[in-house]
Amino acid sequence: MAKDKKFVSEITSREEDFAQWFTDVCIKAELIDYSSIKGFTIMRPYGQALWENIQKIMDARFKAAGVENVAMPMLIPESLLQKEKDHVVGFAPEVAWVTHGGSEKLEERLCVRPTSETLFCDHWAHVLQTYRQLPMKYNQWCSVVRWEKTTRPFLRGREFFWQEGHTIHETADEARAFTLKMLDIYADFAENSLMMPVIKGQKTESEKFAGAEATYTIEAMMHDGKALQSGTSHYFGDGFARAYDVTFADRNNTISYPHQTSWGVSTRIIGALIMSHGDDSGLVMPPAVAPVQLVIVPVAQHKEGVLEKANELKERLSANWRVKLDDSDNSPGWKFNQYEMKGVPLRLEIGPKDIEKGQCVLVRRDNREKTFVSLDQLETVVPQLLKELETAIYEKAKANLEARTEYLSTMEEIIASSQAKDGFISTLWCGDAECEEAMKEQAGLSSRCMPFGQQDDVNGVCPVCGKPAKHRVIWGKAY
Amino acid sequence: MAKDKKFVSEITSREEDFAQWFTDVCIKAELIDYSSIKGFTIMRPYGQALWENIQKIMDARFKAAGVENVAMPMLIPESLLQKEKDHVVGFAPEVAWVTHGGSEKLEERLCVRPTSETLFCDHWAHVLQTYRQLPMKYNQWCSVVRWEKTTRPFLRGREFFWQEGHTIHETADEARAFTLKMLDIYADFAENSLMMPVIKGQKTESEKFAGAEATYTIEAMMHDGKALQSGTSHYFGDGFARAYDVTFADRNNTISYPHQTSWGVSTRIIGALIMSHGDDSGLVMPPAVAPVQLVIVPVAQHKEGVLEKANELKERLSANWRVKLDDSDNSPGWKFNQYEMKGVPLRLEIGPKDIEKGQCVLVRRDNREKTFVSLDQLETVVPQLLKELETAIYEKAKANLEARTEYLSTMEEIIASSQAKDGFISTLWCGDAECEEAMKEQAGLSSRCMPFGQQDDVNGVCPVCGKPAKHRVIWGKAY
Numbered sequence: 001m002a003k004d005k006k007f008v009s010e011i012t013s014r015e016e017d018f019a020q021w022f023t024d025v026c027i028k029a030e031l032i033d034y035s036s037i038k039g040f041t042i043m044r045p046y047g048q049a050l051w052e053n054i055q056k057i058m059d060a061r062f063k064a065a066g067v068e069n070v071a072m073p074m075l076i077p078e079s080l081l082q083k084e085k086d087h088v089v090g091f092a093p094e095v096a097w098v099t100h101g102g103s104e105k106l107e108e109r110l111c112v113r114p115t116s117e118t119l120f121c122d123h124w125a126h127v128l129q130t131y132r133q134l135p136m137k138y139n140q141w142c143s144v145v146r147w148e149k150t151t152r153p154f155l156r157g158r159e160f161f162w163q164e165g166h167t168i169h170e171t172a173d174e175a176r177a178f179t180l181k182m183l184d185i186y187a188d189f190a191e192n193s194l195m196m197p198v199i200k201g202q203k204t205e206s207e208k209f210a211g212a213e214a215t216y217t218i219e220a221m222m223h224d225g226k227a228l229q230s231g232t233s234h235y236f237g238d239g240f241a242r243a244y245d246v247t248f249a250d251r252n253n254t255i256s257y258p259h260q261t262s263w264g265v266s267t268r269i270i271g272a273l274i275m276s277h278g279d280d281s282g283l284v285m286p287p288a289v290a291p292v293q294l295v296i297v298p299v300a301q302h303k304e305g306v307l308e309k310a311n312e313l314k315e316r317l318s319a320n321w322r323v324k325l326d327d328s329d330n331s332p333g334w335k336f337n338q339y340e341m342k343g344v345p346l347r348l349e350i351g352p353k354d355i356e357k358g359q360c361v362l363v364r365r366d367n368r369e370k371t372f373v374s375l376d377q378l379e380t381v382v383p384q385l386l387k388e389l390e391t392a393i394y395e396k397a398k399a400n401l402e403a404r405t406e407y408l409s410t411m412e413e414i415i416a417s418s419q420a421k422d423g424f425i426s427t428l429w430c431g432d433a434e435c436e437e438a439m440k441e442q443a444g445l446s447s448r449c450m451p452f453g454q455q456d457d458v459n460g461v462c463p464v465c466g467k468p469a470k471h472r473v474i475w476g477k478a479y
Numbered sequence: 480m481a482k483d484k485k486f487v488s489e490i491t492s493r494e495e496d497f498a499q500w501f502t503d504v505c506i507k508a509e510l511i512d513y514s515s516i517k518g519f520t521i522m523r524p525y526g527q528a529l530w531e532n533i534q535k536i537m538d539a540r541f542k543a544a545g546v547e548n549v550a551m552p553m554l555i556p557e558s559l560l561q562k563e564k565d566h567v568v569g570f571a572p573e574v575a576w577v578t579h580g581g582s583e584k585l586e587e588r589l590c591v592r593p594t595s596e597t598l599f600c601d602h603w604a605h606v607l608q609t610y611r612q613l614p615m616k617y618n619q620w621c622s623v624v625r626w627e628k629t630t631r632p633f634l635r636g637r638e639f640f641w642q643e644g645h646t647i648h649e650t651a652d653e654a655r656a657f658t659l660k661m662l663d664i665y666a667d668f669a670e671n672s673l674m675m676p677v678i679k680g681q682k683t684e685s686e687k688f689a690g691a692e693a694t695y696t697i698e699a700m701m702h703d704g705k706a707l708q709s710g711t712s713h714y715f716g717d718g719f720a721r722a723y724d725v726t727f728a729d730r731n732n733t734i735s736y737p738h739q740t741s742w743g744v745s746t747r748i749i750g751a752l753i754m755s756h757g758d759d760s761g762l763v764m765p766p767a768v769a770p771v772q773l774v775i776v777p778v779a780q781h782k783e784g785v786l787e788k789a790n791e792l793k794e795r796l797s798a799n800w801r802v803k804l805d806d807s808d809n810s811p812g813w814k815f816n817q818y819e820m821k822g823v824p825l826r827l828e829i830g831p832k833d834i835e836k837g838q839c840v841l842v843r844r845d846n847r848e849k850t851f852v853s854l855d856q857l858e859t860v861v862p863q864l865l866k867e868l869e870t871a872i873y874e875k876a877k878a879n880l881e882a883r884t885e886y887l888s889t890m891e892e893i894i895a896s897s898q899a900k901d902g903f904i905s906t907l908w909c910g911d912a913e914c915e916e917a918m919k920e921q922a923g924l925s926s927r928c929m930p931f932g933q934q935d936d937v938n939g940v941c942p943v944c945g946k947p948a949k950h951r952v953i954w955g956k957a958y
Contacts, residue, residue: 033605035598035602036556036559037589045548045549069528070523072514073514074638096579100575102574102575122515123512145554147580
C-alpha cells in the first residue's frame with residue numbers, strides 16, 4: 001500500500017463517478033482505511049467517533065424501550081446454526097469457519113457469527129422458565145462476519161459493526177407490536193438525527209430475513225437515486241423457539257413457546273449518511289452525530305491576541321457543543337478545505353479585525369453562507385444555524401427522494417424510466433414471486449418494500465402479469 | 480443444560496470452597512451464563528451493565544489523556560502475525576484459525592485476534608508520514624480469542640472483552656512516560672472506582688508480554704490470598720515498528736522509527752472485584768460501577784400509599800443515582816436476599832409505618848448496618864452511606880492485603896509460608912531467570928512484579944542462590 005502524501009486532496013466529483021466520489025470521501029475524510037485483508041476496513045478515529053455518537057443516541061432510545069444490553073459469544077457451533085432450516089440455508093454459504101484452536105483441529109467447526117439468533121435462542125432455552133420473566137428484551141453492539149464476494153466501505157464488508165436486538169414475548173401480538181416499535185425508533189432516528197428521509201414498509205416474501213415470518217425495513221434514497229436499506233426489524237413468530245426448544249410455563253401453567261423479534265442497524269447507515277448529504281467538497285455531517293459540530297479556524301493566528309481569543313471561544317463553546325480549534329501551522333485555506341471535507345457543520349473564523357469589532361464569522365457547511373456574529377451572541381446564533389442546516393439538508397434529501405419517485409402502471413413506462421435514471425418506482429403488484437423476478441430481469445429493479453399507509457388502495461392490476469393487484473410496492477436499484 | 484428452578488439459592492461459603500463460591504456468585508447473581516461452547520460465556524444484562532459502567536469511566540479517562548477510539552479488523556493474516564518473532568512465538572500456540580470463507584478454503588489462514596499490535600502496526604505503516612502526526616494514541620474496546628486449555632468465568636476465557644490501547648510516539652522517553660501514565664490511570668481506577676488496593680510494579684523478563692521491552696502491571700490480592708494481575712502496560716521500544724516497517728520523517732527530515740506502547744484491562748477486573756469484596760451472601764458492588772446503586776424494597780406493598788410513595792422516591796432518587804424499585808410479587812425477604820446476592824450497595828425499605836413517620840430504613844450491603852432516615856434527608860444521607868461503604872470495603876481489602884504480605888529472606892521461611900497459606904511474599908532477587916524458576920518449583924510461587932518505590936534498598940542476597948540481590952520481587956500464587 002503506497003503512502004498518500006497529500007492530506008487534503010481533490011476528490012472525484014459526484015457527477016463524474018459517484019462510486020469513486022464515495023470511496024474518496026471515506027478515505028480522505030479519514031473515516032476508514034483499508035486493511036491488509038480484503039473486505040475488512042479500519043475505523044479511524046473520525047469514523048469511530050461518528051459511530052459512537054450514533055450508538056449513544058440509539059442505545060438511549062433502546063434503553064427507554066426497556067431493552068438491556070448483553071454480549072454473546074462471537075462463535076457459533078455448526079450444529080447450533082443448523083437447527084433452524086431456513087436460517088442455515090440463508091447464512092451457511094457466507095460464514096467464516098474456525099477449524100483449529102491453537103495447533104489442534106476442532107471436533108466441530110465453529111462459524112464467526114453472521115448474526116446471533118441461534119445464540120440468543122440457545123441462551124433462552126437455558127434460562128427461561130416462566131411468563132413472569134417475559135418479555136426479555138436484549139441487544140448487543142458487536143461486529144459480525146459475512147464472506148461477501150464484492151465489498152465496499154460501509155456498504156458491504158466481510159466484517160461490519162452493528163447492533164442486533166433480540167426479544168422474546170408472551171404473545172404474538174406483543175411481539176408484532178414490538179417489531180414495529182423498533183422500526184419506528186429506527187425511522188425516527190434516521191429522520192430526526194441523521195436528517196435522512198426514509199420509507200417504512202414490509203419486505204416481500206423473497207426479500208425477508210432467513211427464518212423470519214415478516215421483515216420490516218426503512219429504505220432511504222441516496223443522492224444518485226439508488227436505494228439503501230438502512231435498518232430492518234423482523235418478526236419470527238415461534239419458529240426459532242420451536243427449533244431451539246425455548247419454552248416457558250404460561251399463565252395457565254402450560255408449556256408454551258415465546259414469540260420472537262430481532263432488529264438491526266449497522267455501520268451501513270454511515271454509508272447512507274454520506275450518500276444522502278455529501279457534496280463535491282466532501283461530507284456534510286448532521287449536527288446530532290457530527291464528531292465535531294463547530295471548528296474554530298483562527299486567521300492571522302500569529303498576530304497578538306488571536307490564539308488567546310480562539311482558545312477562549314473554544315473553552316466557552318465546548319460547554320454546549322463538540323468544538324475543535326485548529327491552531328496548527330497549516331494555512332486557513334487548507335483548514336477550510338480540510339473541515340469541509342470532514343463535513344463539520346459550522347466553521348468559526350476569527351482574526352485580528354474581527355476581534356477589534358467584537359465579532360466573528362460563522363460559515364454553514366451545507367451552503368457556505370457566512371454570518372457575521374457578535375461574540376456575545378454566539379450562544380444564540382450557533383444553535384439557530386445548526387437547526388437551519390439540519391432542516392436544509394433534510395429538505396434537500398426529501399426533495400431528491402420526491403423528484404426521483406415515479407408512480408407507474410405499465411411495463412413499458414417502468415422499463416423506460418429505469419433505463420433513463422435511478423430512483424424509486426411505485427407500482428401495484430399481484431404478490432407473485434414470478435412477477436417480482438420479472439421486474440428484476442426486465443427492468444433491473446428489486447422490490448424495496450410494500451410501503452406502510454399505501455396498501456388500502458390497490459385497485460388495479462400487476463404491471464407484469466395483468467392480474468388483480470394485492471399490494472403496492474416500491475422498486476429500486478439497491479446498494 | 481438443566482434449568483435451575485431456584486432464583487435465589489444458597490451459595491457455597493467462601494471458607495468451604497472459594498472457587499465454587501466464585502462460580503456460584505457469577506451464575507446466581509446473573510452476571511454471566513455458560514454458553515454451549517466450552518470457554519465462551521454469555522454476559523447477561525447485569526454483567527454487561529457492570530462492564531458498561533467500567534467502560535464509561537475508563538473511556539473518559541483515556542480520552543482525557545488524548546486517546547482516540549478506533550476499530551481494527553477481528554482477523555489477522557498468518558503472515559502478518561509472524562513478522563515480529565517474539566510475538567508470534569508467544570501467541571501462535573493459542574489462537575483460533577479461520578480456514579474457510581463460505582464453502583471456499585482460504586489461500587492464507589486468518590487468526591481471530593488474540594491482541595492487535597500487528598494490526599495497528601500494519602495501519603500505521605500505511606498512514607504515518609511525519610512527526611507532525613505523532614503521537615497517535617489509539618484504543619479499541621473489543622473481544623479477543625485465546626484458545627486456553629482451562630477456563631473460568633471472567634478469569635480465563637477463550638473469548639474475553641477488553642480494551643487495548645496502542646500508541647506511537649516520536650521519542651522513547653515520551654513513549655516510556657506514556658506507558659507509565661496509563662499504568663497510573665489503571666491503578667487510580669482500581670483504587671478509587673473499584674475500591675481495590677493494587678501494587679504497581681514491573682514484570683520480570685520471563686513474565687513480560689511477548690515482544691515488549693518492558694511490561695508494567697497492577698497486581699491485586701483476592702480475599703483468599705491469591706494474586707490477580709488486573710491491568711498491564713507495555714513499552715515496546717521500536718521493535719514492532721522495525722518489524723512492520725512503521726516509519727516517519729523526523730524533525731531533521733530523516734526516516735525514523737516511532738516508539739510504541741500498548742496497555743489493556745479486561746473483564747478479568749470483574750473477577751477481581753468479585754473476589755476482593757464479595758462475601759457469603761454474594762457480591763458487594765463498589766458504588767461507582769454498581770449497575771444498581773440503591774434498591775427500593777416496599778414492605779407491605781399492598782397497603783394503601785406504599786407503592787405510590789416507593790415510586791415517588793424512585794423518581795426522586797433517580798435524579799442522582801442508579802435506582803431500582805422492586806415492586807414484584809416476591810416477598811420482602813426474597814428481595815433482601817436477591818439484592819444482597821447482586822451486591823447492591825444500599826437497600827431502602829419503606830412500609831406503612833415508615834410513611835406515617837416520614838422516614839425509611841437504609842441498609843448498607845457490606846455490614847448490613849441499618850439507618851433510619853427522615854425522607855427529606857435522603858439526598859444528604861445516601862451519598863454519606865455510599866461514601867462510608869466505599870471506604871469500608873477499600874480498608875477491608877487493604878487490611879487483607881497487608882495481613883497476607885510477608886517480607887522473607889530464606890528459602891526455608893518462604894517454603895513454609897507458601898505451604899501454610901496463600902499471600903504475597905516479598906523478597907530480594909538476584910535477577911536470574913533460574914532463581915525465578917526455582918521459586919516456582921520449590922515454593923510454588925510466581926513473580927508478580929518488582930514493586931515501584933522499593934527498588935533502591937536491595938542490600939542483601941537472593942534467597943535461592945545467595946548471590947547479591949538486584950531487585951525486590953513480590954511473589955504469589957496467581958489466578
